[in-house]
Amino acid sequence: MPWTPKTTTPVLTKRIPCAPHGDPKNRHIVRYDExxxxxxxxxLRKALTMAPxxxxxxxxxxxxxxxxxxxxxxxxxxxxxxxxxxxNPQPRYLAINADESEPGTFKDRLLLDFDxxxxxxxxxxxxxxxxxxxAYIYIRGExxxxxxxxxxxxxxxxxxxxxxxQGLLSGASNAGGEKWSVECHVHRGAGAYICGEExxxxxxxxxxxxxxxxxxxxxxxxxLFGRPTIINNVETLAHLPSIIENGKQWFLNQGxxxxxxxxxxxxxxxxxxxxxxxxDLGIPLSTLVNQYCGGMRHGKKFKGAIAxxxxxxxxxxDQFDAEMDFGIGPKYNVLGLGTACPTIFDEDTDMxxxxxxxxxxxxxxxxxxxxxxxxxxxxxxxxxxxxxxxxGRTKDLDLALExxxxxxAMPGTTICGLADGNNWAVRTxxxxxxxxxxxxxxxxxVAVTVGAG
Amino acid sequence: xxxxxxxxxxxxxARRDEPYVTAAIKDHITRTYLPRYETKQGALLPTLHxxxxxxxxxxxxxxxxxxxxxxxxxADVIDxxxxxxxxxxxxxxxxxxxxxxxxxxxxxxxxxILDACQAKLGIEPGETTDDGKFTLxxxxxxxxxxxxxxxxxxxxxxxxxxAEKMIKAIDDAGRHGH
Ligand SMILES: Cc1cc2nc3c(=O)[nH]c(=O)nc-3n(C[C@H](O)[C@H](O)[C@H](O)COP(=O)(O)O)c2cc1C
Ligand code: SF4
Ligand code: FES
Numbered sequence: 001m002p003w004t005p006k007t008t009t010p011v012l013t014k015r016i017p018c019a020p021h022g023d024p025k026n027r028h029i030v031r032y033d034e035x036x037x038x039x040x041x042x043x044l045r046k047a048l049t050m051a052p053x054x055x056x057x058x059x060x061x062x063x064x065x066x067x068x069x070x071x072x073x074x075x076x077x078x079x080x081x082x083x084x085x086x087x088n089p090q091p092r093y094l095a096i097n098a099d100e101s102e103p104g105t106f107k108d109r110l111l112l113d114f115d116x117x118x119x120x121x122x123x124x125x126x127x128x129x130x131x132x133x134x135a136y137i138y139i140r141g142e143x144x145x146x147x148x149x150x151x152x153x154x155x156x157x158x159x160x161x162x163x164x165x166q167g168l169l170s171g172a173s174n175a176g177g178e179k180w181s182v183e184c185h186v187h188r189g190a191g192a193y194i195c196g197e198e199x200x201x202x203x204x205x206x207x208x209x210x211x212x213x214x215x216x217x218x219x220x221x222x223x224l225f226g227r228p229t230i231i232n233n234v235e236t237l238a239h240l241p242s243i244i245e246n247g248k249q250w251f252l253n254q255g256x257x258x259x260x261x262x263x264x265x266x267x268x269x270x271x272x273x274x275x276x277x278x279x280d281l282g283i284p285l286s287t288l289v290n291q292y293c294g295g296m297r298h299g300k301k302f303k304g305a306i307a308x309x310x311x312x313x314x315x316x317x318d319q320f321d322a323e324m325d326f327g328i329g330p331k332y333n334v335l336g337l338g339t340a341c342p343t344i345f346d347e348d349t350d351m352x353x354x355x356x357x358x359x360x361x362x363x364x365x366x367x368x369x370x371x372x373x374x375x376x377x378x379x380x381x382x383x384x385x386x387x388x389x390x391x392g393r394t395k396d397l398d399l400a401l402e403x404x405x406x407x408x409a410m411p412g413t414t415i416c417g418l419a420d421g422n423n424w425a426v427r428t429x430x431x432x433x434x435x436x437x438x439x440x441x442x443x444x445x446v447a448v449t450v451g452a453g
Numbered sequence: 454x455x456x457x458x459x460x461x462x463x464x465x466x467a468r469r470d471e472p473y474v475t476a477a478i479k480d481h482i483t484r485t486y487l488p489r490y491e492t493k494q495g496a497l498l499p500t501l502h503x504x505x506x507x508x509x510x511x512x513x514x515x516x517x518x519x520x521x522x523x524x525x526x527x528a529d530v531i532d533x534x535x536x537x538x539x540x541x542x543x544x545x546x547x548x549x550x551x552x553x554x555x556x557x558x559x560x561x562x563x564x565x566i567l568d569a570c571q572a573k574l575g576i577e578p579g580e581t582t583d584d585g586k587f588t589l590x591x592x593x594x595x596x597x598x599x600x601x602x603x604x605x606x607x608x609x610x611x612x613x614x615x616a617e618k619m620i621k622a623i624d625d626a627g628r629h630g631h
Binding site for chain 2: 091100101102103104105106108109140141142143144145183185187188189190191192193204205206207208209210225227266267268269270274275276306310341343345349353354357358361364365
């Protein structure tokens with residue numbers, strides 16, 4: 001049965017032309033005036049008429065799940081915060097994850113590039129609902145241009161009273177019972193993938209090396225500078241204005257069961273028209289590629305695809321029709337939906353090269369705190385390099401699988417999820433393309449001269 | 454490999470009289486960044502960015518000055534600065550070319566781009582040309598996989614690269630200065 005979109009008007013990309021609704025050539029930076037003229041900050045205005053707890057409940061009930069990779073229910077995360085005590089106000093923080101460094105992923109960039117106020121409105125709503133006082137947008141160092149666009153937008157937002165000491169929206173009356181003011185700043189990273197991990201991000205915000213923290217305590221209880229902190233991805237927050245404006249049922253009607261809403265999909269690799277698209281969750285990968293990306297490049301055959309950022313692992317040749325939603329993990333033997341930015345490979349792709357590339361990434365980015373990750377990532381890279389050069393042995397394949405399964409798969413043996421991402425990336429490639437690896441290695445045998453009798 | 458230990462214990466630290474953390478930098482950080490964070494250390498990354506923006510890299514003396522300015526131990530500053538790949542603890546070229554080597558770029562022929570850079574500049578990744586003009590680096594995903602292969606020349610991203618376009622971007626950077 002052909003897939004038909006439920007949502008026919010773009011939500012996150014309402015002001016950012018994307019195929020098939022608009023021509024990417026017409027993209028431009030949406031400034032404050034245009035944003036407001038096109039319905040911007042109406043979600044925040046409505047949120048202020050609701051009690052903060054009601055906003056949290058709305059987000060919880062709408063089924064929004066985090067767009068940063070782990071897919072954790074956003075409203076539920078918010079409920080882990082301790083209660084705000086008006087008699088004894090303490091700083092409480094929002095850290096916005098704009099570190100976007102997972103190879104294959106280029107979705108948050110689109111929002112930062114062209115519609116920064118959408119993020120800022122989402123930030124204001126989250127801060128109002130969760131009683132947070134200060135927001136830091138942690139943006140990767142390489143996004144120079146995006147940091148500048150954000151700084152400009154924040155300046156505009158302050159000038160128009162969105163942020164600042166006078167209270168949200170120039171101190172407009174709100175149902176929260178007290179004036180709520182929010183400060184918002186950009187914090188630039190300096191080139192470290194691991195700072196996308198939420199607790200490493202907090203360390204980096206505190207001016208330290210990006211070493212993930214042992215949990216518990218969870219950031220909602222003890223996060224940035226020891227205060228209650230919520231960490232959310234850019235795209236997650238960008239969903240809030242439309243959810244508040246249109247209500248939970250509107251959001252639940254999009255996507256599929258368990259994966260409500262639309263999602264940004266960034267397709268890269270061997271397709272005719274790679275790019276960024278917004279569709280309901282649940283769109284089959286083959287539809288995305290054949291219908292919207294102009295099909296496979298040079299009419300070649302599909303060989304595989306990284307599901308959504310390299311940590312998620314690979315979809316094999318027979319998994320082209322995989323539905324892109326949060327159920328993808330168990331159904332297709334990958335880690336999960338990740339960032340929903342698939343990289344597509346055609347029939348000419350050398351999967352050993354792919355495995356070596358991913359292994360090198362993790363070796364390079366491991367922060368080195370945990371032995372299984374620090375050592376395992378190095379060994380896997382060495383093994384993959386050896387096999388690529390044709391110097392591997394059959395037993396190296398088993399060794400690689402043994403190493404990867406002992407990295408992160410056992411809960412509690414590593415501090416963060418990087419090791420498990422490494423495991424899924426390398427293991428699923430070896431398993432799903434085993435024959436390709438086997439034909440590249442020499443059998444392990446002992447030459448003996450049989451002397452019978 | 455942020456976790457590799459760097460040689461430090463026996464290193465001689467070059468010193469000069471003129472400070473790296475200038476009055477202008479101190480003023481800028483004090484007014485704009487210190488009020489943003491609960492601790493002074495919170496302003497460390499912005500301070501390092503500002504110092505590097507001014508001098509192109511972070512000499513040891515600069516790190517010690519940053520420590521004094523923010524009331525930190527030099528070890529805290531070096532610990533942080535040496536962890537992040539965008540901080541240069543050694544001098545680099547006037548321009549940096551960062552060629553993406555992650556998966557989408559590698560399967561879209563990043564090699565031809567890197568080869569073009571190497572042939573044009575006569576250096577390997579990680580090296581700087583003798584005239585100090587260019588440093589060539591390989592980096593992981595630049596977040597622009599849909600337009601692979603890509604490279605960052607200083608602060609400008611170049612997309613859908615071919616060898617010719619890469620060489621032109623290098624020429625342009627060389628002509629225009631920063
Ligand atoms: C190694 C590692 C890298 C990560 N990188 C990112 C990233 O670049 N951007 C992001 O939003 N989340 C990243 N995450 C996920 C975050 O830890 C966190 O789950 C997320 O930001 C929460 O936001 P969300 O609930 O809105 O998705 C990473 C996780 C790990 C383990
Ligand atoms: S799992 Fe790897 S990246 Fe994560 S904390 Fe441990 S060593 Fe660092
Ligand atoms: S893989 Fe090169 S930009 Fe993402």
